[in-house]
Amino acid sequence: MPRRDMLLRPARWLQSCGCKVPRDAEGHADLPLEISPSFALDVDDLRERLVAPPELKPGQALVLT
Numbered sequence: 001m002p003r004r005d006m007l008l009r010p011a012r013w014l015q016s017c018g019c020k021v022p023r024d025a026e027g028h029a030d031l032p033l034e035i036s037p038s039f040a041l042d043v044d045d046l047r048e049r050l051v052a053p054p055e056l057k058p059g060q061a062l063v064l065t
Contacts, residue, residue: 010035013043014062017050022058032061039064 010033011021022030040046049064056062 007033013046016043017047017053019053019056021056030058034063036065
């Protein structure tokens with residue numbers, strides 16, 4: 001599976017929670033994203049866990065564990 005495909009789900013989840021996800025020219029997330037299942041199993045879990053949407057910057061990784 002290409003790396004960019006692995007970023008689709010966390011990018012969608014973060015956007016659903018109000019985050020502005022940086023995108024490249026093709027519309028793919030422009031930073032490494034990872035959401036551990038121990039942090040959130042679905043977007044509803046993520047909404048409950050986030051106090052505020054994180055500020056995301058191109059190239060700056062976000063790992064939620």
